[in-house]
Amino acid sequence: MKKTGLIILSFGAITTAVFATFITPYGNAKPPSLSLPIAYERAMTALGVATNQFHCLSAQVTTDFGADGEWQFEFYSTNSPPRPKWVSVEFNGKIHIEDY
Numbered sequence: 238m239k240k241t242g243l244i245i246l247s248f249g250a251i252t253t254a255v256f257a258t259f260i261t262p263y264g265n266a267k268p269p270s271l272s273l274p275i276a277y278e279r280a281m282t283a284l285g286v287a288t289n290q291f292h293c294l295s296a297q298v299t300t301d302f303g304a305d306g307e308w309q310f311e312f313y314s315t316n317s318p319p320r321p322k323w324v325s326v327e328f329n330g331k332i333h334i335e336d337y
Contacts, residue, residue, distance in 0.1 A: 276308035
């Protein structure tokens with residue numbers, strides 16, 4: 238039983254290490270190919286009518302969805318209790334919305 242658990246744990250650690258090599262941080266030395274104002278406008282358009290229910294707390298460049306990078310915006314609801322919502326705008330124009 239201990240061997241099976243150790244094998245599963247080892248497999249999980251190796252799998253995590255392999256997938257972690259595919260996620261590379263954005264090179265901060267190069268400027269984003271999509272400007273912040275344009276990305277923010279696209280994020281607000283993606284929120285649609287919910288724009289009055291959320292306010293933006295942060296924006297950062299990441300490589301979570303695309304290797305070329307994207308702007309990731311963190312929004313919180315203005316209602317109680319506050320709920321987070323993330324909108325990612327890839328530099329190629331694709332948009333991803335995630336709710337908590």
